[in-house]
Amino acid sequence: MDADACYEDLVRRNEAMLLAYVLGIVRDPTLAEDVTQEALVIGCRKYSTLVKKESAGAWLRTIARNLALHELRRRNLEMPFDENTILGMEDIFQALEPAPASELWNERLKLVEDCFQRLPDKLREVCQRHYFEDQPLRQITDLMRIGLDAVKKRLERARNAIRECLEKRLRLEDL
Amino acid sequence: MPDDINHNLNPAESRREGRAKACDGLLTSQFGRRASQAGAKALARLRSTPEASVNPVQVHERIAENDGPLEPGRDQGELILSSASGRNRVIAAVAGQGLRERNDRDLTRPRGDRYRLGAWLAFAACLAGLAGGLIYFMGARGGLEEPILAVKGPGIVVVRGHKTIAAASGMHLRLGDIVQTPKGATASIHYRQDGARVEVFHLTELKLGDRRATNQLELRRGKIEMTLVASSTRPAWVCATPQAKAKVIGTHFILAAKTAATWLAVLSGEVEMTKVEDQASTRVGARHYTVAAAGLELVARSETERWQTPYCILRPAPKTS
Numbered sequence: 079m080d081a082d083a084c085y086e087d088l089v090r091r092n093e094a095m096l097l098a099y100v101l102g103i104v105r106d107p108t109l110a111e112d113v114t115q116e117a118l119v120i121g122c123r124k125y126s127t128l129v130k131k132e133s134a135g136a137w138l139r140t141i142a143r144n145l146a147l148h149e150l151r152r153r154n155l156e157m158p159f160d161e162n163t164i165l166g167m168e169d170i171f172q173a174l175e176p177a178p179a180s181e182l183w184n185e186r187l188k189l190v191e192d193c194f195q196r197l198p199d200k201l202r203e204v205c206q207r208h209y210f211e212d213q214p215l216r217q218i219t220d221l222m223r224i225g226l227d228a229v230k231k232r233l234e235r236a237r238n239a240i241r242e243c244l245e246k247r248l249r250l251e252d253l
Numbered sequence: 254m255p256d257d258i259n260h261n262l263n264p265a266e267s268r269r270e271g272r273a274k275a276c277d278g279l280l281t282s283q284f285g286r287r288a289s290q291a292g293a294k295a296l297a298r299l300r301s302t303p304e305a306s307v308n309p310v311q312v313h314e315r316i317a318e319n320d321g322p323l324e325p326g327r328d329q330g331e332l333i334l335s336s337a338s339g340r341n342r343v344i345a346a347v348a349g350q351g352l353r354e355r356n357d358r359d360l361t362r363p364r365g366d367r368y369r370l371g372a373w374l375a376f377a378a379c380l381a382g383l384a385g386g387l388i389y390f391m392g393a394r395g396g397l398e399e400p401i402l403a404v405k406g407p408g409i410v411v412v413r414g415h416k417t418i419a420a421a422s423g424m425h426l427r428l429g430d431i432v433q434t435p436k437g438a439t440a441s442i443h444y445r446q447d448g449a450r451v452e453v454f455h456l457t458e459l460k461l462g463d464r465r466a467t468n469q470l471e472l473r474r475g476k477i478e479m480t481l482v483a484s485s486t487r488p489a490w491v492c493a494t495p496q497a498k499a500k501v502i503g504t505h506f507i508l509a510a511k512t513a514a515t516w517l518a519v520l521s522g523e524v525e526m527t528k529v530e531d532q533a534s535t536r537v538g539a540r541h542y543t544v545a546a547a548g549l550e551l552v553a554r555s556e557t558e559r560w561q562t563p564y565c566i567l568r569p570a571p572k573t574s
Contacts, residue, residue, distance in 0.1 A: 082300065085296055093289060096291075097282050097289050107281070115294045118291060119298050163271035163274065165268050166273075166275065167275040170279075237276045237280070244276065
């Protein structure tokens with residue numbers, strides 16, 4: 079496989095995963111795009127130095143995480159990311175890594191989508207508005223006629239419910 | 254968004270929170286379906302090959318969303334220089350502190366609240382003025398000296414007197430013409446007599462000078478890249494901006510004009526930069542850069558490493574016989 083084809087393959091397999099990972103750190107989609115792009119460029123250029131090719135996903139996430147945290151620090155937006163928080167993120171993403179080599183990340187994400195669909199209506203509605211329709215929280219409070227704290231609480235409960243669902247389906251150990 | 258994590262979490266709680274953050278990222282990515290240009294842009298960068306000629310210097314400018322006067326202690330603009338090894342250096346201008354460098358950062362997005370477009374526009378305006386003078390001089394000799402315009406992208410116009418003309422490739426420009434490029438469209442102006450070339454980036458307004466004594470251009474806003482050939486028979490090109498005046502001699506450089514600062518990176522040749530505020534001047538040689546702005550000492554700084562980025566491949570000026 080020549081270099082061009084190798085880059086395309088690496089990008090195709092990892093772009094969606096890396097973007098999701100970086101979004102979990104920085105939350106800002108624009109910044110996440112930049113960091114993901116940079117991580118892919120660095121990863122592709124240094125891919126030949128990676129000994130365990132099967133670890134490419136985790137390796138790219140490490141590159142992306144370092145870039146993202148650096149950028150947050152630079153913007154004085156440092157989030158508390160201790161070693162255990164990073165491990166927790168890696169638990170999910172590692173478990174979602176495609177098992178057969180030919181499977182794509184997007185197919186594995188159907189597991190996450192399935193957990194989302196199982197959410198109670200109230201939680202799913204808030205998530206639908208916030209994550210998929212990009213509605214600001216204030217707008218959600220107006221449309222759903224609930225307070226801001228209630229919206230935030232429902233989003234947090236939704237995240238935790240999806241987390242628990244994934245932990246069961248991916249057989250992650252109890253903490 | 255849900256509240257940030259509690260700093261007082263025990264390890265198990267921190268790890269659980271990390272898993273929740275992962276879920277947050279997966280949701281925000283809309284299960285991997287959120288439209289993304291990251292991969293396409295990464296591939297475009299990877300496929301670009303650097304110019305293999307004499308130490309090409311490629312400069313990537315970060316355009317600020319907000320621009321204004323330099324404030325002490327605040328960054329007011331940056332040049333980002335990317336090396337072949339993937340390491341990036343960021344040169345930031347801070348009023349009262351001069352130019353500072355940072356490593357390992359390359360962000361293509363502007364830093365909203367830190368940057369002031371005004372500072373950048375002024376810099377670009379200076380460059381534009383220089384470019385205008387050049388074009389004016391060329392036009393004064395008529396015919397062969399009329400610069401030729403080439404356009405890439407729709408919406409470019411040329412304001413000539415009271416008329417606004419839709420620009421087209423091959424169009425002859427005249428002294429006093431104002432070239433305006435919208436977002437996403439670029440143009441280039443070629444002076445056939447001596448091979449000089451001005452690349453006009455998007456969101457730029459460039460006026461060709463109307464004085465016949467010197468080569469002058471007026472960059473009112475935006476960015477241009479000039480490639481000139483040293484010639485002992487022609488006077489130096491001069492670019493004036495609100496902050497500075499740059500005198501150019503046989504050179505290849507990039508100049509970005511902001512409202513309150515002008516950034517200059519010289520790739521080959523030399524540019525003499527004079528700051529309007531205090532008439533301080535400095536000569537900026539090849540592989541050097543400088544910033545002209547209130548509150549900053551005008552000093553040329555050098556780049557010692559071979560830089561290359563996929564964003565901009567620069568070539569040495571062609572030699573004319």
